[in-house]
Amino acid sequence: xxxxxxxxxxxxxxxxxxxxxxxxxxxxxxxxxxxxxxxxxxxxxxxxxxxxxxxxxxxxxxxxxxxxxxxxxxxxxxxxxxxxxxxxxxxxxxxxxxxxxxxxxxxxxxxxxxxxxxxxxxxxxxxxxxxxxxxxxxxxxxxxxxxxxxxxxxxxxxxxxxxxxxxxxxxxxxxxxxxxxxxxxxxxxxxxxxxxxxxxxxxxxxxxxxxxxxxxxxxxxxxxxxxxxxxxxxxxxxxxxxxxxxxxxxxxxxxxxxxxxxxxxxxxxxxxxxxxxxxxxxxxxxxxxxxxxxxxxxxxxxxxxxxxxxxxxxxxxxxxxxxxxxxxxxxxxxxxxxxxxxxxxxxxxxxxxxxxxxxxxxxxxxxxxxxxxxxxxxxxxxxxxxxxxxxxxxxxxxxxxxxxxxxxxxxxxxxxxxxxxxxxxxxxxxxxxxxxxxxxxxxxxxxxxxxxxxxxxxxxxxxxxxxxxxxxxxxxxxxxxxxxxxxxxxxxxxxxxx
Numbered sequence: 440x441x442x443x444x445x446x447x448x449x450x451x452x453x454x455x456x457x458x459x460x461x462x463x464x465x466x467x468x469x470x471x472x473x474x475x476x477x478x479x480x481x482x483x484x485x486x487x488x489x490x491x492x493x494x495x496x497x498x499x500x501x502x503x504x505x506x507x508x509x510x511x512x513x514x515x516x517x518x519x520x521x522x523x524x525x526x527x528x529x530x531x532x533x534x535x536x537x538x539x540x541x542x543x544x545x546x547x548x549x550x551x552x553x554x555x556x557x558x559x560x561x562x563x564x565x566x567x568x569x570x571x572x573x574x575x576x577x578x579x580x581x582x583x584x585x586x587x588x589x590x591x592x593x594x595x596x597x598x599x600x601x602x603x604x605x606x607x608x609x610x611x612x613x614x615x616x617x618x619x620x621x622x623x624x625x626x627x628x629x630x631x632x633x634x635x636x637x638x639x640x641x642x643x644x645x646x647x648x649x650x651x652x653x654x655x656x657x658x659x660x661x662x663x664x665x666x667x668x669x670x671x672x673x674x675x676x677x678x679x680x681x682x683x684x685x686x687x688x689x690x691x692x693x694x695x696x697x698x699x700x701x702x703x704x705x706x707x708x709x710x711x712x713x714x715x716x717x718x719x720x721x722x723x724x725x726x727x728x729x730x731x732x733x734x735x736x737x738x739x740x741x742x743x744x745x746x747x748x749x750x751x752x753x754x755x756x757x758x759x760x761x762x763x764x765x766x767x768x769x770x771x772x773x774x775x776x777x778x779x780x781x782x783x784x785x786x787x788x789x790x791x792x793x794x795x796x797x798x799x800x801x802x803x804x805x806x807x808x809x810x811x812x813x814x815x816x817x818x819x820x821x822x823x824x825x826x827x828x829x830x831x832x833x834x835x836x837x838x839x840x841x842x843x844x845x846x847x848x849x850x851x852x853x854x855x856x857x858x859x860x861x862x863x864x865x866x867x868x869x870x871x872x873x874x875x876x877x878x879x880x881x882x883x884x885x886x887x888x889x890x891x892x893x894x895x896x897x898x899x900x901x902x903x904x905x906x907x908x909x910x911x912x913x914x915x916x917x918x919x920x921x922x923x924x925x926x927x928x929x930x931x932x933x934x935x936x937x
Contacts, residue, residue, distance in 0.1 A: 825889025
């Protein structure tokens with residue numbers, strides 16, 4: 440069985456590498472937050488600035504900390520700006536986490552369990568594809584939690600202070616990605632960092648705080664502006680019951696080790712240690728708490744994803760203990776492996792079919808390059824049409840390409856405007872001005888028969904932009920030309936400087 444799991448893990452890792460390659464060479468993004476991440480990362484790499492003053496023309500609301508953009512900016516700074524390069528940090532984090540966990544499983548749980556651990560670990564990002572490796576903080580959080588598990592295991596090797604420092608450092612960096620990320624490390628702390636807690640935990644708090652604040656020491660990265668943006672996003676976020684039901688259903692895949700805990704009780708097999716029972720209890724409690732951030736409007740159950748390195752590590756610990764009773768251990772391993780492999784099959788089938796259905800991205804990229812060449816040296820901004828699906832998706836290609844090509848299409852973000860609309864925050868005056876005052880700016884908008892800036896928001900019952908934006912825009916601008924995928928809008932009174 441161990442050889443079978445090892446072979447399956449090798450196949451799964453090779454398949455994961457293939458999927459990551461396919462997504463890297465996929466000419467667009469699946470989510471608007473990915474495009475926003477790429478834009479802000481490139482801006483940081485090119486200008487050294489992040490988190491503008493609220494109300495300024497290029498200010499964008501974002502819930503993510505600066506570490507995400509710094510890591511992406513490093514890749515973009517080394518290999519240059521492109522959609523493929525903007526994905527490399529997340530893809531590398533996903534693959535690295537998988538390899539590191541396999542090595543951890545081999546060293547800490549034994550070679551016989553390394554294959555099983557690798558197979559289970561790789562299944563999780565495949566189940567939530569492409570969320571497990573898209574251009575957002577999720578895969579980076581998984582990598583940090585994986586490193587936290589590896590660091591915590593040093594406590595079992597007689598190095599509790601090293602374990603505490605490593606876990607605290609990873610937790611601090613994770614908090615710099617998402618403010619609630621400390622939750623993912625609570626099970627690790629309660630399992631591995633109980634050595635002299637009155638002295639260890641204060642040290643861990645200081646280390647975590649230092650690592651969380653470290654990115655703000657860089658020029659151009661404002662802690663105040665970041666905090667103000669977070670305050671705007673987290674305000675007025677009630678639980679969505681439909682999202683909660685989905686999150687509860689999917690939370691079960693993070694609690695599967697509980698089945699292994701039940702087996703000894705049912706079969707009167709060997710007892711599991713109190714430490715592992717406590718490990719599972721802490722994980723279960725944190726998953727329950729994590730249902731809140733995964734069940735508010737704009738979120739989803741994948742906010743629970745960073746728990747899976749703990750889930751797999753815990754299961755291997757239980758499997759090692761249950762190996763004293765061959766039947767129990769074998770049953771637990773097979774149930775866990777088959778469950779996750781089966782759950783990953785359909786998402787992968789849909790994902791690969793989706794990639795094959797996006798042939799239009801090459802045409803959009805070609806038209807974008809043509810527009811960039813035609814309007815080189817002209818202030819260009821990207822607008823939005825009435826089309827929430829195809830039209831909006833074209834901007835995921837156009838805006839990053841413009842930014843990578845030296846333009847500054849940062850004035851208007853539909854994703855940020857949706858957040859403002861949901862939170863009842865007025866569109867800043869600087870943004871209203873560029874939308875309603877005729878000047879030298881050329882607007883490129885996805886081709887549509889509807890009025891510009893009338894698309895719906897992603898929050899139920901909301902518009903992406905205030906209702907008066909379209910009227911003000913069409914009073915100042917008119918359509919100058921139509922392309923296959925984009926319309927170009929310019930000033931109604933040529934020659935007048937705004």
